[in-house]
Amino acid sequence: MTHEADRHDLIRVQGARENNLKDISLEIPKRRLTVFTGVSGSGKSSLVFETIAAESQRMINETYSAFVQGFMPSLARPDVDLLEGLTTAIIVDQERMGSNARSTVGTATDANAMLRILFSRLGEPHIGSPQAFSFNIPSVSGSGSMTIERGSTSTAVERTFTQLGGMCPRCEGMGTVSDLDLSELFDETKSLREGAITVPGYTADGWGTKIIGAVVPADVPISEFSDAQRHDFLYAEPRKVKVNGINLTYEGLVPKIQKSMLSKDVDAMQPHIRAFVERAVTFTPCPECGGTRLNAPARSSKIAGVSIADACAMQISDLAEWVRALDEPSVTPLLTGLGQILDSFVEVGLGYLSLDRPSGTLSGGEAQRTKMIRHLGSSLTDVTYVFDEPTIGLHPHDIQRMNDLLRRLRDKGNTVLVVEHKPEAIVIADHVVDLGPGAGTAGGTICFEGTVDALRASGTLTGRHLDDRARLKESVRTPKGALEVRGATANNLRNVDVDLPLGVLTVVTGVAGSGKSSLIHGSVSGRDGVVSIDQGAIRGSRRSNPATYTGLLDPIRKAFAKANGVKPALFSANSEGACPNCNGAGVVFTDLGPMATVASTCEVCEGRRFDASVLEYRLGGRDISEVLAMPVLQAEEFFATGEARLPAAHAILSRLADVGLGYVSLGQPLTTLSGGERQRLKLATHLGERGGVIVLDEPTTGLHLADVEQLLALLDRLVDSGKSVIVIEHHQAVMAHADWIIDLGPGAGHDGGRVVFEGTPADLVAARSTLTGEHLAEYVGAVASV
Numbered sequence: 001m002t003h004e005a006d007r008h009d010l011i012r013v014q015g016a017r018e019n020n021l022k023d024i025s026l027e028i029p030k031r032r033l034t035v036f037t038g039v040s041g042s043g044k045s046s047l048v049f050e051t052i053a054a055e056s057q058r059m060i061n062e063t064y065s066a067f068v069q070g071f072m073p074s075l076a077r078p079d080v081d082l083l084e085g086l087t088t089a090i091i092v093d094q095e096r097m098g099s100n101a102r103s104t105v106g107t108a109t110d111a112n113a114m115l116r117i118l119f120s121r122l123g124e125p126h127i128g129s130p131q132a133f134s135f136n137i138p139s140v141s142g143s144g145s146m147t148i149e150r151g152s153t154s155t156a157v158e159r160t161f162t163q164l165g166g167m168c169p170r171c172e173g174m175g176t177v178s179d180l181d182l183s184e185l186f187d188e189t190k191s192l193r194e195g196a197i198t199v200p201g202y203t204a205d206g207w208g209t210k211i212i213g214a215v216v217p218a219d220v221p222i223s224e225f226s227d228a229q230r231h232d233f234l235y236a237e238p239r240k241v242k243v244n245g246i247n248l249t250y251e252g253l254v255p256k257i258q259k260s261m262l263s264k265d266v267d268a269m270q271p272h273i274r275a276f277v278e279r280a281v282t283f284t285p286c287p288e289c290g291g292t293r294l295n296a297p298a299r300s301s302k303i304a305g306v307s308i309a310d311a312c313a314m315q316i317s318d319l320a321e322w323v324r325a326l327d328e329p330s331v332t333p334l335l336t337g338l339g340q341i342l343d344s345f346v347e348v349g350l351g352y353l354s355l356d357r358p359s360g361t362l363s364g365g366e367a368q369r370t371k372m373i374r375h376l377g378s379s380l381t382d383v384t385y386v387f388d389e390p391t392i393g394l395h396p397h398d399i400q401r402m403n404d405l406l407r408r409l410r411d412k413g414n415t416v417l418v419v420e421h422k423p424e425a426i427v428i429a430d431h432v433v434d435l436g437p438g439a440g441t442a443g444g445t446i447c448f449e450g451t452v453d454a455l456r457a458s459g460t461l462t463g464r465h466l467d468d469r470a471r472l473k474e475s476v477r478t479p480k481g482a483l484e485v486r487g488a489t490a491n492n493l494r495n496v497d498v499d500l501p502l503g504v505l506t507v508v509t510g511v512a513g514s515g516k517s518s519l520i521h522g523s524v525s526g527r528d529g530v531v532s533i534d535q536g537a538i539r540g541s542r543r544s545n546p547a548t549y550t551g552l553l554d555p556i557r558k559a560f561a562k563a564n565g566v567k568p569a570l571f572s573a574n575s576e577g578a579c580p581n582c583n584g585a586g587v588v589f590t591d592l593g594p595m596a597t598v599a600s601t602c603e604v605c606e607g608r609r610f611d612a613s614v615l616e617y618r619l620g621g622r623d624i625s626e627v628l629a630m631p632v633l634q635a636e637e638f639f640a641t642g643e644a645r646l647p648a649a650h651a652i653l654s655r656l657a658d659v660g661l662g663y664v665s666l667g668q669p670l671t672t673l674s675g676g677e678r679q680r681l682k683l684a685t686h687l688g689e690r691g692g693v694i695v696l697d698e699p700t701t702g703l704h705l706a707d708v709e710q711l712l713a714l715l716d717r718l719v720d721s722g723k724s725v726i727v728i729e730h731h732q733a734v735m736a737h738a739d740w741i742i743d744l745g746p747g748a749g750h751d752g753g754r755v756v757f758e759g760t761p762a763d764l765v766a767a768r769s770t771l772t773g774e775h776l777a778e779y780v781g782a783v784a785s786v
Contacts, residue, residue: 008085011052011384011415015081019046019672020444026433028052030085031382033406033416035429037455037462038447039704041439041663041677044419045388049091051078052417053386056089087415089384092371094392101174102136105362106312106355109373114338115355119308121331123301128164133301133308135173135293137165166298166308171286175293175356178262180254182234184280188223196222199257200276207243214241215250292356309356315749316342317351344373348405349398352492352513352749365393365512376405381413391422392701395511395730396775399424421704423466427452434462439677440631440663465705470712470733472762472780477504477719477739483524483693490522491515492753500524502693502724504739505715509729509772510756513748516728520695524726531691533699538670538678543574543585546656547628547666550685555648560624563643564617571624577614579605609667620644628667632656635666655684658717660710677702693724700731712737732779735772736761743772 011028021043028034036044058075106112116130123133131137143160167173190196192213195204202208209218215236216229225233236252251259261277285291292299292309299307304326311319320342326335345351348369353362362370368390375385390406391399403425410416410430420426432455434448447460455463479501488496493515500506508516525532538549547553557568570577578584582602586609601607608615608625615623620643630638636653639646656662659680664673673681679701687694700708708731715737718725727734735741741764743757756770764770765777 010085011087012082012084013047013052013080014083016047016051017079018050019043020440021046021051022444024444024446026446026449028415028417028433029431030087030415031410031413032430033410033418033428034431034433035418035420035426036433036435037420037426037704038435038443039439039461039707040660040680040702041673042435042437042443042704043445044435046444047433047435048386048417048419049093049388051080052083052086053089053091053384054078055080055083056086056384057091059086060088087382087384088380089386090375091386092368092375092390093386093388094365094368101358101360103359104312104355105353105357105359105370107136108359108370109341111338111341111355112312114334114341115308115311118331118334118338119301119303121334122303122326122328123308124303125301127297127301131166132164133166133294133298135167135175135298137163138167138169138172139163139165139295164297166294168286168289168293168295170288171293173293175286175289175291176283177286178258179282179284180257181280181282184276185253185257186222189221191221192216192218197253199253199280200273210243211241211248211250212253214243214248312356313354315351316345316353316355317749319355320346320351340377341373344376345370347376347401348372349394349401349512349748352747352752363393363517365391368392372405375409382415384415384417385409387416387418387420389420389422389702390418391420391425393512393698393730395509395771396424396732396779397771398512403428421702423468423705426455426462426466434458434460436461438663440665442663461706462704468705468733469779469781470736472736472765473739476760479504479740483527483724485519485523488519488523491518492749493518493522494753496753496755498742498755498758500724500726500742501740503719503722504724505719505737506724506726506740506742507729507735507738508726508742508744509735510744510752511748511771514744514746514752515754516744517697518753519744520726520728521697524693525695527693529691530693530695531686531689532695532697533683533686534697538682542669542671544670545628545667546632546661546664546670546681548574549670549681550652550656552649552652552666555646556624556627559644559646559649560617560619563619566617570614570617571610573609577610577624579609579611581605582609584609625667629665631663631665633662636662652684652688655687656681658687658714659684660707687718692722693726694718696725696727696729698729699727700729700734708733732776735764735776736780741772743770745770745772 009030011030014025016024036048038044054075055078058077061069061072061075064072104112106115116133119133120128120130141162143158145156145158148155148157171177185199186196187198192209193204197209212233216225216233222233232252234252234254236250238249238251240247241250261273262281289295294309299309301307306322311322314322320339323335323339323342328335345353350366350369368388390402394402399422406416406418407428418425426432429452432448432450432452433446434455436443436445436447448455448458448463456466457463480503482499482501485496485498485500496519508520510516521532521534524530547556557571560571561568567576569575573584579602581604582588586602586605586607588600588602610625615625617623620638627635632653636650636657638644639649639653661677661680661684664677670678679699683699699711703711712734715725715727729735738761741757741759741761742755743764744754745752745756757764757767757773761776764773765780768774768777
């Protein structure tokens with residue numbers, strides 16, 4: 001007899017309206033693998049992450065007391081009428097891991113913590129507790145007297161305190177020491193009032209300069225400072241000063257820069273700050289610890305001849321073998337747990353990493369798989385796992401392994417929801433939900449629900465393109481020279497010599513961890529005339545939008561100002577033109593303490609963000625809020641002719657349309673864009689830079705099967721315009737479209753780092769000598785004898 005409790009086998013969504021969703025309703029089967037498809041911007045993430053997963057997390061948070069909720073991020077209820085059948089949601093997204101310079105692959109997982117315990121128990125010589133092996137804990141000691149009062153008597157007691165940590169005292173656990181080039185910090189010939197300080201964020205009349213001017217002369221050239229003044233200017237310890245009657249803290253320029261900029265991961269910095277740091281600072285491995293971050297005692301304790309620094313530097317697949325070889329019954333549970341974590345790294349295709357790899361340097365796909373590791377051995381069942389394109393950064397060879405992992409999670413009794421574009425991952429679904437039909441306002445509806453076979457026959461955009469196979473080019477372009485790389489040894493590269501042809505479309509491929517990014521970003525990206533577009537996430541608050549990010553708003557503001565005879569600052573919602581009630585946000589936020597913050601449309605500006613007086617000024621018959629509400633394609637037409645003709649704005653809008661963002665409105669907050677949309681926005685921005693060579697790192701990320709064709713057309717236009725395009729990519733359609741392929745491998749980590757093939761795609765398919773060749777041959781349906 002069926003029990004009543006067994007009937008709850010569906011997640012029901014009714015009336016979902018988050019972002020562009022158009023009041024949609026659907027039922028998702030539990031304990032099945034459901035894949036959500038659709039073009040980039042069709043509403044997949046809005047449904048899966050911002051509706052289903054967000055409500056699950058919000059309801060879990062509400063089970064805690066109001067006191068505890070006060071320490072947690074407040075989550076607003078999604079815009080949906082009804083959600084039933086939810087289970088605990090675990091989100092495994094593409095967000096980069098913390099950019100803290102102290103965070104490594106080992107510290108971000110439990111691997112380092114277990115290794116520290118292992119060495120504190122078995123290491124010879126024994127030096128102390130697990131914290132003696134931590135590079136984030138310094139060694140400190142102190143002594144003093146304390147008074148203990150008992151009744152009417154008081155007794156003075158001498159106490160000493162010692163904490164043995166593993167932090168290297170020279171580099172403070174960072175692994176590198178920095179040397180500042182003072183000539184990049186200031187111009188000696190100028191005074192502070194003349195703008196001597198050239199550090200980003202410092203201006204002649206800014207607060208930073210005013211504080212310094214309270215300690216050293218502001219109107220004397222720095223070259224004329226006395227020794228004492230120069231020391232105060234550069235190296236003074238923090239102390240209180242009074243500026244305009246306000247008590248502030250003064251600190252020398254060098255320690256201030258070290259704290260505010262050099263303590264952060266370089267890869268996570270804003271572009272202009274990163275450019276300054278790379279120009280002004282030289283990072284070298286710490287001479288005392290050799291870059292291991294650990295002090296001498298921590299490095300001296302060994303197990304079977306291996307120190308904890310050696311263990312963290314090993315490739316994880318090798319470290320797993322080393323742990324398996326340890327036979328110590330006293331720590332068997334610890335070795336078992338550590339072995340399972342390390343084996344999980346290998347299972348998800350990350351065996352080529354090392355535990356000392358800074359987590360900020362991981363790609364989006366690597367970060368996602370690292371987060372996945374902690375869930376693989378979980379005993380929890382009836383959990384909803386939510387994945388955002390888990391195949392990103394994976395070679396076709398590795399996608400099969402990822403599919404097996406997703407099936408394993410499902411087979412343990414879990415509900416697995418996957419947002420995905422790759423046909424190899426879509427075909428394993430038990431249930432498919434296809435959103436669309438278009439993107440942005442043209443999307444947000446459900447076009448199809450059902451099995452993969454039914455999707456193929458459905459006639460939707462995804463169904464029509466699911467079995468698409470790109471053909472090999474009948475003829476390839478002839479190179480016009482070559483970009484030489486000689487003796488490349490970054491990371492796992494083995495003294496690689498390779499010529500990258502110019503004037504053609506070159507694809508660099510290979511399994512994850514084979515050395516593609518090390519070769520291109522390490523030996524090509526920094527050269528003159530090379531524009532590099534990496535996978536780094538674009539940063540921006542809810543006040544940022546495509547118009548501000550691309551620089552489009554600057555010419556538009558100036559055009560409005562010129563047409564109306566007023567200041568450009570009036571046409572910025574972040575400056576003088578902002579609505580006084582909502583400060584240009586368009587919404588008013590009401591903080592309710594531990595409860596979710598409520599956002600309501602501003603009653604004064606009605607969400608338009610500008611002061612009413614600003615909206616009286618017009619250009620081409622439109623006010624600034626109407627212009628920002630335009631989609632890119634409409635704005636491109638608007639700024640092409642007539643009174644509003646603006647070539648500078650039109651050029652930027654054309655690039656946005658070229659990358660397939662014609663439907664996005666100019667004022668749409670960046671926080672509401674999908675991952676694929678952000679990637680293409682970044683691409684459009686960089687396409688305006690001058691350079692003969694363009695490097696793209698996995699530009700198909702977040703792109704629907706139908707959008708890949710548009711990307712290939714864009715790459716062709718770039719090459720035909722005289723550019724050389726180098727693409728790091730796993731997508732077989734891009735490989736088939738290439739003029740030249742460079743394949744790295746044959747494996748990952750120390751099993752890779754070599755060029756295993758150079759030539760045309762047709763030659764690669766004919767040879768079938770590498771993993772890439774095998775998969776590409778299968779993809780294009782080539783019949784070749786092995």
